[in-house]
Every structure is written in structure tokens, then in C-alpha cells.
Amino acid sequence: MAERFTLPVLPLRDTVLFPGLATPITAGRLKTLRAVEIALRAEGEDKRVFAVAQRDTSEEPTESSLFAVGVIGRIAQVQRLGTGLSLVLQCERRATALRYVTEDGILRAACVELADLPRRPGEEAVVLALAREVRERAIEYGRRRGAPKEALEQFLGGVEDPGALANHVAFYLDLPVAEKQGLLETLRTVERLRALTVHLHRQIGIAETQEKIRTTVQEELGERQRELYLREQLKAIQKELGEEDEAGIADRLEKKIDAADLPVEVREEVRRELGRLRRMSRETSPEAQVVTSWLEWVGDLPWNRRTDDHVDLEMARRILDEDHYGLGDVKDRVLELLSVIKLRLQGHSSPLERAQRAARGPILLFLGPPGTGKTSIAESIARAMGRKYIRVSLGGARDEADIRGHRRTYVGAMPGRILQGMRRVGSKNPVFTLDEIDKLGVSYQGDPAAALLEVLDPAQNVSFVDHYLGLPFDLSEVLFVCTANLREGIPSPLLDRMETITFPGYTELEKLEIARRYLLPRQRRECALEEEQLVVSDTALLDVITSYTHEAGVRQLERAIGSLARKAAHRIATGAAERVRVDTVADVRVLLRRPRMRPTTALDRDELGVATGMYYTQEGGDIMHVEASIVPGKGELALTGQLGDVMKESGRAALTYAREHSAALGVPRDRLEGRDIHVHVPAGAIPKDGPSAGVTMATAIVSALSGRRVRKDVAMTGEITLRGRVLPIGGVKEKVLGAHRAGIPEIILPRDNEAELEDLPEEVLRSLHFHFVETLDEVLAIALRAPPAAAWPIEVETPRAA
Template identity: 45%
Template sequence: MTATNLNNTSTVTIPDALPVLPIGDTVVFPLAIAPIAVGQERSIKLVDDVMRGNRIIAMVAQHNREVRPARPEDLYTVGTATIIRQFQRRPDGTIRLIVQGLERVQLTDFLQTEPYLLARINPLPERLDPGTETEALMRTLRGVFQQLVRLSPQLPDELVTIAENLTDERQMVYLAAANVPLESSDRQSILEMEAIADQLRRLIELLQQGLAVRELEFEIVSETREELSKRQRQVILREQLRTIQRELGEEDPEQAQLQELRQHFEQANLPAEARAEAERELGRLERLSAASPEHGIIRTYLDWLLSLPWNKTTGGTIDILYAQEVLNEDHYDLERIKDRILEYLAVKKLREERQAEISLTGAGEAEHAAIAGPVPQTNADEARREPILCFVGPPGVGKTSLGQSIARAMGRKFIRISLGGVHDEAEIRGHRRTYIGALPGRIIQALRRADAADAVFMLDEVDKLGIGFQGDPSAALLEVLDPAQNYTFVDTYLGVPFDLSRILFICTANTTDSIPEALLDRMEVVSLAGYTNAEKLHISRRYLLPKQIRAHGLRADEVTMDDEALGRIIRQYTREAGVRNLEREIAAVIRKIARRISEGATTPIYVNAEQIPEYLRRPRFINEVVERIDRPGIATGLAWTPVGGDVLFVEAAMIPGNEERLVITGMLGDVMRESVQAALSYLRSNAEQLQIDDAVFQGKTVHVHVPAGAIPKDGPSAGVTMLTALASLTTGRVVRNDVAMTGEITLRGKVLPVGGIKEKVLAAYQAGVKTVILPRRNEADLDDVPLEVRQQLRFILADSAQEVLNEALSQQPEAVSV
């Protein structure tokens, strides 16, 4: 088969079989020139092979362009034989082609599918029926096409001239079909029509629809242009009216607001950069019409800029003795935490005083130096590098209230910002003013509410920041909390630096594990582990009970609750590191008393320990340790959680079978699973030393389970507990029910140190444990444990697994079969 090219200067022979290139939902028409991008590996292979030959390929559209690679059933049966005129390989590996359509072809059957499609083809020449009707259709199409080109800015004007000079109906059809915007299905239907007259009719119908749309668009644009001209005229008239009103002294409300804004600007003590930006935006606002969309945006921006406390401070001189009095009044115990806060305030006080002395000039400075000696020289950067305190501890231990006490002690305003669930960087840095409803970030918003540049900021739940597709808010906090750069913090909305170095930032978190290292590096972690039962009793008596009596509308002389009643609530109805649930239980008791008084009961009402179940029903917690250790294979461990320490039980059992297996259950993490395997390997490798018959393991399935299976558990500190449970199981010796332990175990039997000692010891104390086994290298951590608890517990410091087993296991084996 032969075909004539567009310039009709040569003929091209089209073979009976051609490689087939699927082209998505694109349609290439005969006689048309089109750019094609090739990126699929099989398509690149096809093009490379064709470029070595006659450069002719069949291009066929797909039913669904999303299918890749296209199969024979995914293609239309009618396409176009094309010849590659230009070939360009790009750096990214794709190929750019310029192809020219030759003739319509029909795919009859496929000869191959790999490495690319190859099909046998039949030519489909168009059928031309010369006559008056065809000539009329040709002229109609030319006229509609030329009119559509004139109304379409995206179509070049040269198409009008080209269409005018065309006399061949086939060329006219494919020129219009290739250039006007059409749906892919419409292009394919035109390509599949055999009669030129049918193609002309279909094109005229489609082009007339497009022409009607273009005429409607042109009409809308004309009306809009007239409306804009009318508005411009109104703007000019309004400006002239303002000038007349100003001359007559009858200024309109808008001008009065602008004048008030100008006076506010003149009175505001803005820094140089903020003043320059405010001056520029105020000038723009005065030139804009109130009807302009930008008017409200600029007005809101200026309101924010002028209402911020750029140089307004509230705190006076720091009084260390008063600060100590406030901390002792608001918080019981926490002596180490209070000492660190007082040290922080003392350093801040000295820095401020020394910096004020450095500012002395002339004779005053010389006189001071002669009397008091030289003043320590500290530059501004050193003065700014104050640590950011981060209170880390379980819920309810008083982290937020410590921040409130610090603000009260310094005479500053207190602001709390909760960061839990924040996952948008703009929440910290602010939004761009280009967005509708844009606002500054939470830091600037809180400053405006506080109306002070030296407030105490409590960034609560910093460990619960999220990361979303809007950015990482923890990265934005780096600039806020870094003393070396937060004095030039730039909020995206404001666009000018604001000095945050005068703010006292305090962070809170339940754990440091989820805080990014770069952010944690800018903080000084102050741990609050929790309270003992005696401390909870003092807190209840001193703070919680009076607070709940007042909160429920009662007087102090109407309710009396003795220490035994409060102690029973602490021991049997709460088990936590803090006092939040304890306060809820006290509130429940007070509510019932308030109801009795409302019903006419006589006062005062006395509550003793025996009456607590009447108010709170049956106890929720009992001494679980004694009840659980009743047979070999059970050991008591100690665990750390984000809400404080906890008691962990490990149970082991052996099941006869045909093979030796280790089964681990209880939703344990990989580290705890490895601890079980290490403990079992140690027992088997040291069976003779531990007086364990190795035959006890033969053909047995060892099952290790940690109850509360719905709660995920992980960490290395349960290693000695796993070892003790397995040793108890294999020797028949019951683990002492008053012993709890923690520590990591190695295959050599070494006991390695672990973290969270204070929290774990407090949990053991509250659970009724008498003896705690700890790694010897954790001995220094016992200094953090309250003296009251240390006096009540016996501590065993172990270096080896043998020492742990000697202390934990009873001397005589129980008659229990394993």
C-alpha cells in the first residue's frame, strides 16, 4: 500500500504489518503533524527498532488510558499509519517524536505482543462522493472553522488563511479535526467514518456547538468589561466626593477609620522593620477603595501589627524568696523540682541586674567600677542563651500548675498553648496573607491575648505534635525555642521579626521518646515521676479536698473526712502516678454529700474509712501480687509507662508434645520476645549449674504469657522477670510473692541497668511489694526515690542472674508438675 504525504512530493509505502504504538486517549489524523512523548520501556524499544527501518508505525488510541501496558483488547481497531519525521531523546530517558499521519488503517489481528505490539493492518481509504452536497458541506465547515478560530485566542490566526486556500475535502476535515478542541471519543468517531460527507456533517455539528460556547463567553467578557469600566468611573467619582467632603469638613466614616488607624500607628512604639512595613501597608490602604478585595486584607493585617505588645512588659524584679514562698504554697514536696526552678530564676535575676549595670555610661560606670569592682561582661547572645525547661512526667503530677506558679512568682502573665494533635506547620509559623482567612500562628495569637512581650508560655503536650502533608510543626518550634535565634522570630503572616527572647518558655510532655532529637536538644528535661501514698495523702488534705468542697458549693465546716478515709481512697480506688483520678474520686464523694445536704441532712457530715464503699461502691484495686503468685512459673516484674510505673506479671507453662517449641503471647514487642529467648537459652546452657534436669525441656512446648494481652508491651527491662518465671517453672520453686524485679538479661547471665527506676519502685511500693531486685548499676538512681519509700522497701542489687534467682525463688520446690 502507498500513501501520499502532506506536501504531495513523494509517496511512502506502508507495509502490511506494522508495530502498534498505543497513545492513550490521543487521536492522530491522516495528513496531520503531531508531537508525541514516549516514556514506557516497551514503547521506547518499539521506536528504537522502527528508527532503524522505514520509521512507519501504527498509532491507535486506547479505550482507557489508565491501562498500562495496553493489551490488544484495550485498543480501538481503527488508527492511523504515521511516519516519524523528528526524533529526540531527552536526558530523563523519554523520547520526543514529531509524527505525520499517512492513512487510516484497521488492525485485523496481532502477530506479537512482546516486546511490543505488532499487528497486521488493512488500509481504510476515505470514500468521497463528489457533488453539490459535498461542496456545500465543505464551504460550511470552512466558514464555521474560520469563525471559531477568530473567537479562540489559543488557536493561531494562520489557520484562517490555511483553511481559505484548501480545496481538498479530506485535507479540510483533518485540519479542523486536528486543531479544534474536541473530546477523544468524538475524534475517534470522526476517524472511523468512511465517507467524507459523514465526517463533514459531524465536524460541522461539533464546531457549531463550540462556536455557540465561544460566542457566549465573548458576550460574558464584554459585559464584564463594561461593568469594570462602570466601577472605575464610580471609584473616580467617590474620590472626588471624598475631596469635596474633606474641604467641607464632612469626612465619611471610612476616612475617619483610616485617620484613627493613622493616629494609632503614630502612637505605637514599633521597631524599625515593623514600622516600615506598617507605613507601607497603611499608605496602600489609604489609596485603595473600600470596595477593593485587598482593603479588608490590609486592614486586618494592620490591626494585628499594631495590636501586638512589641515593647510592653509586665514582670518586675524577680524576688527569689517570694518565688520560693509561692512554690511551697502551691505544691507539696517536689523539692528537687522547686530547687531547679529557683536556680533558674536566680540566674535570670542576676543576668538582668548585671546587664542593667553594664548599660551605665560615662562617670556613672567609672564610679561603680571604683566602688564595686569590674562588672562581669556578658554579651547579648550569652544573655539570651537561657535553657528551656521541659517538665516530663505522667498526667496529673502538676506540670501545668508549676508553670502557673512560676508566672505568679515572677509577676508575669501566664499563657498555655496545647500542642496535642497539631500537624500543620502554619499553626506555629502562621499562614501566608495570600490565603483567604489567613492568621498568624499560635505564638503570635497568644501574645496578642496576653498583651505582654515577657509572658510565661506553657507549651503543653509537646510530645504529641503530629506530622502532616502541611509540614512538620516540630521543625517550626526549633526557631521558637532556640534562644540563639528566637529574638528574630518571623511569623509568616506578619513578615517582620518579633523578639521572643523575653518570653519564658516552659514545655510539658508525658515522655521524651516521641520528641524529635533536634527539638529535645534545645530543652532541659526536668522529670516528675509521681507521688507516694503519703504524699498523695498530704496533697489531698491540703489541696484537693478543700478545692472540691468549694467547687461543690459547700463550706469547710460542713464536711469532715479523716486521713484513714483519704488513705483508703488512695490505696483501693486509684493507682496512678499523679493525683488526677484521686481528685475525681474525692469529687464523687463530695457530690453525694452535697446531695444529702440538699435533701435536708444535718451538718457537719463526717466520713470515715468504713463509709467509703457506700460512696464509691466496691474497691477497684487489691493487693494483686499476693494473690497471683500461687504456683511455680509466675514472676512479678516492674514496667515503665508514659503514665507512671506498673506491676507486670509473667507466666510460664510447659506442654508435652512431639517437638520443642517456644510460644510467646501477650502482645509483646520484638525486644521482649528476644528477652524470653535469651532467658531460655541461658537456662538451658547453664542447666547443670542451676540444678535443672535438661530432660525437662525435651519434647515440651514452653509457653510464656504476659497478661493484659490487649495492651502492647515492649522493652528490655523484663529480662530478669522472664528468666525468674522460667527458672521457677523448671525447678518447681515458687517465686516469693513479696518480690518484684526489673533488669535486662544477657546470654552470660549478666544483669544490665534499665531506666525508669523511680517510677517502677513507686509502683512496687503501691502494690504492696516488700523486696525489689534491681541491677547493681542502678544503685545511684535510688537517690531519686523518696526517703519514705526507701525505708519501707528492701532493695537487692544484683549483677548476675544467679543472684536474682537466689533472692527471688523459694528454697523448697513445690509439688507441681510442669
């Protein structure tokens, strides 16, 4: 019975060991190092391990990841190598692992020896013949791999036993681990020699193929001169056939550049690059394609191509009125611009003179909420002037190269969006809209807003230099129109270069007119409906405006009307109705289901500690109810509702004013001692900030402290100081419109904002009563009811949520 051994396991990656060989091994993994340590601790000379190949080299060695057959090896030499070991393993005999066990983190194998099977009668001659074939093929294989023939003969000639010869050749043969493992597990010598012969013939064939490939490559390199000669012949053939070669490309580009009528300072540089292109070969010089693309761009840009301005003010007024309802101030400013251009053009008939007179106009910034017509007004300006129109959206642009382009030395370089737009429109004096200029980003690749400083400066853009082009391009004849939603998103140097035209939000009556004139007819056309097939009354449209949309513009309104039109189209297409009439609020509810919006409205009664303020976002103006409550505590102020730092400071200033003027406000001293004041602004999930809530917070706090109720029909806005002065704020028009939508009849505004009421529509001014104040005392006198008749203390009721 074969002797059993229990030995530490030495897992091998990407190699298979064979008996009779001394092999250097590098050990670095923890389990391998432990196995070596256990073997070295063995008594006497028995420093043996079971070396076995690993199936998957990417995993840590486990019982299931190891082959069963390996070799028993003795550690002959050990040397430390960095964090691992370098050892020489003397492989003694083949063995198979009956089982693997892990003890104390060390993998061990219970293994028995596997000897070669005895040869059968008459098999000796076959073994010797196969051994000779293996020896000869191994020498041939080694010679093809670069080893000297004499060294190979001396090495293999010293191995007489066929089995040992097979082990030596199999170890040094370049085979996958699985195939080497198969040779190790073959116990019959004759079968192992046969398999080895097949592998050797295959490897020799691979080596021959590689040799042929190397020879072919060398021959092809030697044919380089012949290829160049043939290419010259090909050029001649292409010329006879009328096909374009390098010279033809250069000639075509020269004609295009001549037709472009380049400025004098640009023409010399372009001629120099054209001469370089003529001296280049497209096959041998990679730069030839770069120069060709650059010249194509130069030839395509509108250096002196422009449209002639025909300014008809009556037609311009008609176009603006056809395309947009309301926006009187915006239309007046546009007509003023066109009037100046018309006067400049009078008495000049030459296109160049007219262009020069019309150049250097202002850079316009259309500032307002989404959906108020900023981009479409720019299109109307282009129509009124007879100019071409181009729009580029800058929202999310984070790279300076978006504006100025990449240098042409980079792979895939191209000009920035400005010159791309000029090439696309093909005119030197278009109306160029830079949309969403307040949405520019900043990254490590540069600041695109800084790159726009030159573009939007009438004194500098006469010689705008794009990084790709590298030549000055005149942008002074372009009428730039920028659009933005919020002023705060535009850098100050950029804002300083533009003339701001504010687009206010629309009132409900203006939205109703826009829906009747533009939105409803457009959605009928979109849904292939005739006018009589869908009829919507003003009452229904007004309900859609107030119950299904909440915005300063009309985009949501158009979507809601589009939903009405689609539902009507469905009814007509299915035969459920021949025409659809939407006359009442109930009809709207049937088609659009429940209302989508819950607008903030005026309180239904006067409240204690609840004041109505006004605020402004990019969606437009609205009102908010600021609540204040007095609770037992330590005299602290709590502010909730996700308020920003500025609003928190306003709340602290309001409390300080109330404490300092407690006597004049009718607040007993004991109400300020041992009590906390909690100020809350509802809609806590929405961040809020800004100074204009100061008077509202102060009114709510004073109401809670004094027991005087706040009038439900008054909305207020303004910033306050510690001395009680009311300072002016921004967004007055939008805030007043929001209060008007909410049904508030009286408005408290800072005195310094009185002049801004001129921007409000006449129907809004007639329906509201304004109080202009300079101090907080005036605000409280207007907003608070008379004090209660009962003496202090009184029970302070909990403010009811609006």
C-alpha cells in the same frame, strides 16, 4: 376496532415526541440499544418502536416508570456513535400502551393508536382562530429566542393542519416533560391549541423579563463612572461627619504603629506597606483589606512592651509551696532558675537593660505523668516572677501553619499560635507554656515539631519569622515551658533544645497530703459546703486513693473526692443530714459504692514459674506477674499476652541462657527435650513492650524448669544479655513506687541504677530493701527458693493466676 401493535419500547429521557416529526435520537442505555436492535431486525420496512417518555430520568426504565401515551416511530436512519447509536426517528402517530412486558431483558408494549377526536359542529372557526394565534405567538417566541423571523414564518407557514401545527410548536417549546406529556395526551385539537396558547403567552412573558434584566444590567454597567463620582462625594460627606475613610484608617494605623516602637529593620517594611495602603481604594482593590489586617497585627504585637521582673526568692518559695505539695527537685530547679535571673538583674535599673540581662534563659521541659502539676508549676513561675502567663495546647496539631501561620496571600490567612499568644498576652517577656508537646502530629501539610525547632532555640528565636507576618520577631525574652507525658513522643532534635525536669508520680502519703491540703477544700467550695458540713478522715481518703484511683497524678483522686462532696451536698440539700462525716472505709463504700480499681498486689504464697516484675506507663509504675509453664511438645517457646518485639526477644534470650547454663541452674537435660515452654503476661488486652522484663521472664522460665519456687516478696526489673549480664533500665523511681504500692518489700535492680534511688522519698527508702545485681545468677540466687528435696522427676504444678 383499533389495530393493536406489540413493539419494542424506546424510553426517552427529558423529551416528549409528537406525531408528524422526524427527530434525531441518541441511544446509549442497554435496554434502548436492545429495542433498536429488535426493530432493525424486523422484516421489510416495518422498523418501528414505541417511543415514550420516562417519568423519573434517574432510574433505569421499568414498566412503572414510563408514561402510557407515546408515539409509534419508524427508524429512518442509524449511525454508530462511540459505544451508542445515533438514529433518526420518524414519528408517525400517537398511541397508548395497554400494558408493558419484559421478555428476555427487552421491554415491549402492547399498544393501540390514539387518533385526534373529531371536531364538533361549529368548532371549525374556533380551531382556525386558535391556530392563527398559536402561529403568531410561536413566531414572536422564536424571535425573542434569537431565531430569524423569516425562517420562522417559512417553517410554520408550511404546516396547514391545526393539529399538526400544535404538535410542531409543542415539540420545540421549552416546557417541562410533564406539561409536554399533557399536551400529547390531549386528544381534542381545540383543547390542545388553547393549552398551547397559554404556554406561549407565559414563555413570552418570561422572555420579556429576561430581556429587561439584561437591559438593566447593561445600564448599571454604564453607570459605573457615575457611581465612582458619587463615592467621591460620599467620602467628602464622611469627612464632614467625622467618619473614617481610607485616609482615616491609614492615619489611625500609622499612629498605632508609631506607638508600637518597632525595631529599625521592621519599620521600613511597615512604612512601605502603609504607603501602599494610602494609594489603594477599598472599593476597587481587594488587597486593601489584606494590607489593613496585616498592619493591624503589626501594631498589636508587643514589640517593646514588657513587664518588669521582680524576683523575690522567699516569695517564690512560698508561692511554690502554697500551690504544690512535694516535688522538691522540681521546686529546687525553678528556684535555681530564678536565682540566676535575680543575679543578672542586679545593678541594672533600665527596663531594657533588665530585659536583655534576663533574656536567653533555658527552655524547660516538664516531663511526667498526667496530673502531677506540670502546667500549674508554670503558672506559679509566672506569679513568682511577676510576668504574664499564656498557655497554648499543641495536642493534635498536625499543620506547620499552626506554629508559623499562613502566608497572607491566602484567603483567611492568620499568624500561628506563637504570635497569636504574644498578641493576646500583650507582653514581650511572658511565661509561655507549650502544653502536650509530645502529642504533635505529622501530616502532608508539614511537621509542626520541625517548626518549633526555631521557636525553642535560644540562639535562633531572636529573629523568629512567622509566615503571615513576614518580619523577624524577637522571642528571646520569652520563658518557654513545655510539658509532655512521654519522652518517646518528642523528636530528638527538639528534645535536644530543652532542659528536662522530671515530674515523678506521687506516693500514697503524698496523695493523702495533697487531698487534705488542696483537693478536699477545693471540692467543698465547688459544692458550696462549709468545712464542718463535710469531714473526711485520713483513713477514708487513703481508701479512696487505693480503691478508687490508679494513677501517678491526682486527677482521678480529685474526681473521686468531688463525687463524695456532691453526694454530701445532696444529703444536706434534701434535709437527710445537717453534716456528713466520712470516717471509715464502710462510710466510703456507702457513698461511692463498690471500689473501681483492682490493683495488682503481691502473691499470697511462693509460686512455681511465676515471677513478679515492674513496669512503667504514663499513668505511673506498677507490678506484673510473668507466668511460665512446661508442657509436652517440640522444644518451642510460646509467648502470649500481646507482647511487643522487644519483650519477645527478651523471652528468647532468657530461654537461651537457661539452656546454656542448665547444669549450673540444676535443670535436668530431659526437661529441655520434648517439652514446650509457654510464657504468659496477664492482661492480654493491653499491649506491652520494653526490655526491662528480661530478668523477670528469665526468673519465671528457670523456676518452671528447675522446680524452684519464686519468692512472693521480691519484685525485679532489668534487661539481660545472652551471657546473663543485667543491664540498666529507665523509670526506676516510678517502678519502685508501683512495687511499694503493691506491698512488695524487696526490690532487685541493676547495679548501674543504684544512684537513681536518691530520687525516692525517704519514707519509701526506709520501708524497702534493695538488691543491686550485675548478673542473672545473682538475680536467681535472690529470687528463687532452695531446690526441692525430692529428686527429679517431680510433678510441675500449674501456675496459679495472680
